[in-house]
Structure formats: structure tokens, C-alpha cells
Amino acid sequence: MDADAGLIREMHENYVCVLADPEARPELGLLAARLSAERNHAVQFPFIAWISYEGNPVAWLPLRPRDVEDFASVWENSHAMVSKIWSESPRYVIFNSRRDNANRTTHLAMGAEEPVGRPAAMEAALDAAGRIAALYDPASSSIDGSGGLVPLTAVNFAATVALDPATPPGLQSRLTRLVEGLGATILRSPVVDPLDRGMFVGRRAEGWALPVFTKDAGTQSAASGAYARSHALTGSREFLAGAESFATVNETLFGEGGEGIGDYLALLGHVPDGRGFLWTQERLKELLSPDEFDVATAVFGISGLGNIPAESDPRRFFFRRNSLGMARSLAEAATTLGRPEAEVQALFESARRRLLAQRRELLQRAEHLIFEGTRITAVNARHARALTALAQVTGDRAHVERARKVLDYLKTRHYSEDGGLMRIAAGTRHEGVAARGEDYALLLDALLALYRLDLDPAHLHWAEALAAETLAKLGDKDAILLETPPDDRFGIFPIIHDAMVFGPSTWGTIYNPLGQLQQLGPRPEFEALLAAIRSRLVPALEKDHPFIHTDFAAGVLAEARGCLLLLEGDPEEAVFREMHQAALAPEFDGIVLVHLVPGLPSAFQLPEPTSGPKARIRRHGEDLGEALTAASLQQLLRETLASE
Structure with missing residues (x-):
């Protein structure tokens, strides 16, 4: 396009042209997905949208690969159509786009007619796990309906549910077969590059022989986390080696230039x-x-x-x-x-x-090669979360230190002068971008996962402040969570991130960490948001392909346990360390863990610590028992989960 001076001139003479980056502003990708769905089209990039001066979409066009190769003629036809409509009736264009956009905004504000309770949400989440198991085809080693994406979130979810002792044995068995079969197929296929050991973002067609020749850091994090969880379920050394390799690739391939990791490595143009x-x-x-x-x-x-x-x-x-x-x-x-x-x-x-x-x-x-090294909060938080998953299944403290280093980088570099979280920190040659919903959600998830491992109360204080900031900046009058701060929105209409279109969704991801904070200290504003998410996503989970809501389903199952484990004592004592390690077994992931020490966040409603070391377990505020050794703690936890 940049080589066609006439085309460039025509674009600028007729329109105010803006090149928008959906990596920096993910709401633009969500906007493109929502507009594409209105025409029953799959979202593709590049994506062109004609926007009225009021900020309302008039026309839009997702560009297929062949459209990109013949962009001049595609542009000519599109420009002629838009120009014709505008010249014949500009008032009609403005009125129609305004009305359509008002309808979108009204639709987004509508929730379910009835609230959805936690038991119903748990039932829907287990049903989603069963549907995913049923969609797995061992012959083709794929999940029907997953398209060209590598179904890492489905593998992770399947392993998580199969590890849960409360899952029915038949479903556990089916999900384990999915994890073993699909996990091995993906790992041995060309979708995993044997030359640099990174995973490509997807596949071009049926089967696993032709990958899309692009890699990004988010895919490596998702792969590392999924294979760490799969190793916990199966004990496969191959899966563990894959999990460690993908985490390392993130730092070697995308960590050029020191602190933090960049975004993606892509091919520019046709190879x-x-x-x-x-x-x-x-x-x-x-x-x-x-x-x-x-x-x-x-x-x-x-x-x-x-x-x-x-x-x-x-x-x-x-x-x-x-x-x-x-x-x-x-x-x-x-x-x-x-x-x-x-x-x-x-x-x-x-x-x-x-x-x-x-x-x-x-x-x-x-x-042909392009490296986008911009440091994005969500990308780095996902990497830190993957490292915590590795630390959990290996017991290797080096992974804990790597995760802590990433989060320390975000704390020192990704906050503005007024103290607000940034998606992209301001640099010498670019302005910063305020944090989006996915940045808050993924960072909250990483902070609480790291706390389980190192019990540093500083992570809880940061998480508390971050949750409050999230609701203050992204909450709206309907108790839903927007993706973009209202004062930094690119016109159009309020954007929500309620499904896994390009990766973890804000609503699905934040449900688990917000539920954990709610167990530690109930707050009405947290409960209102959790209820609003359930009322909108449980019906979607029952109706849509479960593949796009597994982050929410996993959070629902974790929250449904309603269990809180209180550890007391000196972390340097052997008995305390053994009990802590026992509580970190993947089968107990749904149990919220806290070390009772002075100086925890004031919003937490927890008992004062007594003499230790010991562990107490509570459910819905009721004490269920205590343990003084790792063995007795494991037995107590299993009995508690089995009694649900």
C-alpha cells in the first residue's frame, strides 16, 4: 500500500486516516470482532472501519489474505460504495449509524433477567467440561469447533477439572484422555517449532502439519501453563520439558533488551x-x-x-x-x-x-521478519503466571524468583506518575497507554498465584489496591466491567471483554482472583461484580461453544469450593514448610490459602494468629478442623473437598 502514492493520496483527500494498533489498544480488536459478528464474518486483520464524526461505525471490512495482496482494487470498490452512500444521503448515514450504535450500547447494558447463583454456575462449568470432552476427536487429535487456534486453554481447563477430586470419575477419565492425546499431538507437531522450540500461534488448515508462521509471547505463556498443568495430571516428563521450554523461549525470544518481555515475532508480508x-x-x-x-x-x-x-x-x-x-x-x-x-x-x-x-x-x-518488542502489562503478567504454574509442579524456587522479577519490573516501570497502572509505559519517543481490563485481570491473577508460593503479604496489599483501582476505573453503573477507561476510549461504544476471542477474557480471568479476595474479606462491590459476571456468562457458557469461556468456568469451579486455608507459624520451621508444600498440590488449587501474620490488608476479615505451626480450614466462615502435620492436612483437605 505504501508504494502506491495515488492510493495514499486518495485516502487522505477523502478521509481522516488513523492507523490503530490492537496490541496497544485491545478494545479495537474486540470492536472488530463484534462488528464482524454482526455480518456473520470471522474477524480478520487488517480491519478497515469507516467511522462517522460522531464516532459511530458506518461500514467495515475485515481483510482476507487475498484482499491484502490485491488491496488497491479492494479499496477502490469499498471507497466507491461508501462515497456513493454518503453523496446520496449523508443525513441517512449519520442517522442510521447513530441508531445502530445506540442499539449496540443498549444491548451491552442488558444482563440476564434473573441472577445466577454459585451452585448453578458450578453445574454449568462442569457441563462445559463434559462438552469439551465430547468435542475431542481422538482420530484427528482436535477439538471440534476450535478452528485454527491451538486449544491450549481447553487443555489447561481439562487438566484442571480432571485434577479436582470432586470431579466425577467418568468425567475425570475422559478429560485425562483428552489431555494425554491432544497434548502429545500438539507437542510433537510442526505447530511447535523444533528449531527455536517456540510454539506458533495456530494452524493454517485441518490437521497440525501447517502452522501459521507467527509466534507471540502470549502463546508461549499459555503453552507453558497448560503443559505444567498437564504434567501435574499425567506425570509426563515430555509435558514438563515442554512447559519449561516455552517459558524459556519467552525470555530468550521476546526478552531482548533486558527487563520484561516483548509482544510478538511475526512475518511481514508473504513468504x-x-x-x-x-x-x-x-x-x-x-x-x-x-x-x-x-x-x-x-x-x-x-x-x-x-x-x-x-x-x-x-x-x-x-x-x-x-x-x-x-x-x-x-x-x-x-x-x-x-x-x-x-x-x-x-x-x-x-x-x-x-x-x-x-x-x-x-x-x-x-x-520479512518483524519483532514487536513493546512491553505490555498483560503479556508480562501472563508470563509471570506461567512461571508460577511451573514453580508449583516442580518445587523449583528459581521459577518463583523469575516470576517475582517480572512483577517487580511491572511495579517499577508500568505505573504512571499519578499512580495508575499502565498497559504500555511512556517512553522517550511514545506516550503511555493506560491499563485495559485484561491488564488488571491478568496482573491480579499473577499476584495471587505468586502469593500462594512465597506468602509475601506485599502481593496481597498490591492485589487489594489493584482490585480497587480496577473497579474505580473500569466499573460502570450496570455493575459490569468495561475493557477501557471511559476517558481513554476510542469513541464507538463501551467495549466489554467477556469471551476468549484473542486470549483470556477480562471477565473470565478476573472472576477467580476477585473471588479469592472476596473470601478473604467480603466487600459488596466485589460481590456485585461477581454476580453481574455470572448473570451474563453462565447463560453464554450454556449456549456458546464452551471453548471460549473456559477461563470463566475454571474460576467458577475454584470459587465454588468456598474453602479458606489458614496457615500459622514460622515459615522457617520444617513443619510449616511441609504443610505449605502439601497445600500447594494441584488438587487443592480451588482452596484459598493465606498465612496469618500481622499487617495483612485491613479489609480482610481473618482471625488473629495463634501459636503454630498449624493449619485451619474454614468453609463459608465455619471452622471445619485443624491439622498439625502435612499428612493430616492433606487428609483434612481431601475429606473437606469430598464432603461437598
Whole structure:
């Protein structure tokens, strides 16, 4: 587009043109999704919207890949249509767009006719888990309806529900099969890049052989968290290795320049024939030594005709090309080749480095690669949350320190001078962007997850202040949570983030941490928001594809436990440490944990600490018992959950 001076001139002569970044302002992506849904179109980017001077959408167009390649003619047709409507009846355009937008705003303000209680929400969440298990197809190793997305949230949710001792055994078994089958398929497929060990954002077509050649930090965090949870369920070393690898990729691939991690690594423009990602057998022979080629062939399943199946490439556009995935493990390849595993591993590493260097050279030479290194609060909070999941299943304190370092970075760098959270901190060459709903929700989730591990009350104080700021800046008169502060909104209409369109939703993500704070100290404003979310999302969970509400469903199941574990004593004492470690078992994730010490937030309504070490468990304000050892605590917790 930038090479067509005539097109650029025509755009600026007829319109006030604004280039908007949905990464910096995610409400624009949500706006595009909502407008696309009105026309029964899937949202795609780039996305063009014509907006009236009043801030009302007049027309919009999601651009498909072929539209981008032929943008000049697409623009000509669209511009002619909009110009014609405007020239014939500008008053009609203004009136209609104003009325349509008023209807959208009214629709957003409408909630369910009846409140939805916690028991009904829990029933809906368990039903959603059962529907996800039913949608899993072992033959294709996919979840029907998940499209091109890698269903990491579904895997995480399935593992979470299967780990819960209160889940019916039949459902546990079905969900475990999903996690084992789908988790292994994704991890061994070309969607996981064996060259830099990162995960691509999705797949292009049926099957898992053709990825979308883009990586982002959010996908690595989601993958790390999902595979950590899957390891907790299955004990799979392969899953644990994947979880640790994805967290490391976030820091090595997106952590350039020191503190925090950036956003995404993408391809700019078309990469001919998948160059740098898809390889012919002949080209691999040229690049690798004979021994390296033999190992690559055994591991990746290289073929002279290509290894991409017809269902992934029905038009055979990538005929004779091979995508790279771990079709065989290194141990299996060693057996196939009849060579020592250590030798195969060394040859694979040298082949991997050689191919990765070739890819980088190809993409840099063609100027196809773009790295967006902007530090975004939500992106970093998701990374910290993934590190806490790793710390929980490994017991490795190094992961705790990594998570703490990320959150310390956000605390020191992502607040404005007046003390408000920022999505993007102001820099020397750009203005800052105020925090959005997903920033608040993901940061709250990360803070409370880290508190479970290190019991630092500073995290609780920060979480309390953050929750209050969230409601003050994003709450509205209907007790719902908006995605964008009203004074920083891009016109149009109030935006809500109630479904997992591009990742975790604000409403779904914030439900669990807000519910935890409510258990520690009931507040009417928290209860009103939790009730408003339930009244709107439980009907959606029952009606929509459950895939897009698993963050909310997981929060509902955690909140339904209604259990509070009070730890007392000196963290340096062995008995205390053992009880704390026992309480961190994934099966007890739905239980809110707090260490009774002086100086907790004043809003918490907790008993004064007594002599320790010991643990007390309460449900809905009623004391159920206490334990003095790790073994007795585990027994008490299991009995409590089983008695629901």
C-alpha cells in the first residue's frame, strides 16, 4: 500500500486516516470482532472501519489474505460504495449509524433477567467440561469447533477439572484422555517449532502439519501453563520439558533488551513457498551433512514428495515441501538408525542450529521478519503466571524468583506518575497507554498465584489496591466491567471483554482472583461484580461453544469450593514448610490459602494468629478442623473437598 502514492493520496483527500494498533489498544480488536459478528464474518486483520464524526461505525471490512495482496482494487470498490452512500444521503448515514450504535450500547447494558447463583454456575462449568470432552476427536487429535487456534486453554481447563477430586470419575477419565492425546499431538507437531522450540500461534488448515508462521509471547505463556498443568495430571516428563521450554523461549525470544518481555515475532508480508519454515528434501541435503540429514529425516519424517498431508494442503500448494515437527523422539530415531542416542542428539542439535541460522538469513535478507518488542502489562503478567504454574509442579524456587522479577519490573516501570497502572509505559519517543481490563485481570491473577508460593503479604496489599483501582476505573453503573477507561476510549461504544476471542477474557480471568479476595474479606462491590459476571456468562457458557469461556468456568469451579486455608507459624520451621508444600498440590488449587501474620490488608476479615505451626480450614466462615502435620492436612483437605 505504501508504494502506491495515488492510493495514499486518495485516502487522505477523502478521509481522516488513523492507523490503530490492537496490541496497544485491545478494545479495537474486540470492536472488530463484534462488528464482524454482526455480518456473520470471522474477524480478520487488517480491519478497515469507516467511522462517522460522531464516532459511530458506518461500514467495515475485515481483510482476507487475498484482499491484502490485491488491496488497491479492494479499496477502490469499498471507497466507491461508501462515497456513493454518503453523496446520496449523508443525513441517512449519520442517522442510521447513530441508531445502530445506540442499539449496540443498549444491548451491552442488558444482563440476564434473573441472577445466577454459585451452585448453578458450578453445574454449568462442569457441563462445559463434559462438552469439551465430547468435542475431542481422538482420530484427528482436535477439538471440534476450535478452528485454527491451538486449544491450549481447553487443555489447561481439562487438566484442571480432571485434577479436582470432586470431579466425577467418568468425567475425570475422559478429560485425562483428552489431555494425554491432544497434548502429545500438539507437542510433537510442526505447530511447535523444533528449531527455536517456540510454539506458533495456530494452524493454517485441518490437521497440525501447517502452522501459521507467527509466534507471540502470549502463546508461549499459555503453552507453558497448560503443559505444567498437564504434567501435574499425567506425570509426563515430555509435558514438563515442554512447559519449561516455552517459558524459556519467552525470555530468550521476546526478552531482548533486558527487563520484561516483548509482544510478538511475526512475518511481514508473504513468504514464498513457506521459505525458511518448509523445506524440500533436496534443500535439506544441501544444508546438512549426510549424518545430520539422516537424523533430520528420521526425526522430522522428511520425504521427497513432502510430508504435508492432503487435508492440510488440499490444493497441494506446498507439494514436495516438508514441515518440521518431532514425528519421532530422539530415542526413537536412534533406534531406527541403529546409532547411539547421544550421537543422534548431538547431530540433531547441530542440524537444528544450522537450519535456524539459514531461516534467519533468508527472512532478514528478504526483510520479512518483524519483532514487536513493546512491553505490555498483560503479556508480562501472563508470563509471570506461567512461571508460577511451573514453580508449583516442580518445587523449583528459581521459577518463583523469575516470576517475582517480572512483577517487580511491572511495579517499577508500568505505573504512571499519578499512580495508575499502565498497559504500555511512556517512553522517550511514545506516550503511555493506560491499563485495559485484561491488564488488571491478568496482573491480579499473577499476584495471587505468586502469593500462594512465597506468602509475601506485599502481593496481597498490591492485589487489594489493584482490585480497587480496577473497579474505580473500569466499573460502570450496570455493575459490569468495561475493557477501557471511559476517558481513554476510542469513541464507538463501551467495549466489554467477556469471551476468549484473542486470549483470556477480562471477565473470565478476573472472576477467580476477585473471588479469592472476596473470601478473604467480603466487600459488596466485589460481590456485585461477581454476580453481574455470572448473570451474563453462565447463560453464554450454556449456549456458546464452551471453548471460549473456559477461563470463566475454571474460576467458577475454584470459587465454588468456598474453602479458606489458614496457615500459622514460622515459615522457617520444617513443619510449616511441609504443610505449605502439601497445600500447594494441584488438587487443592480451588482452596484459598493465606498465612496469618500481622499487617495483612485491613479489609480482610481473618482471625488473629495463634501459636503454630498449624493449619485451619474454614468453609463459608465455619471452622471445619485443624491439622498439625502435612499428612493430616492433606487428609483434612481431601475429606473437606469430598464432603461437598
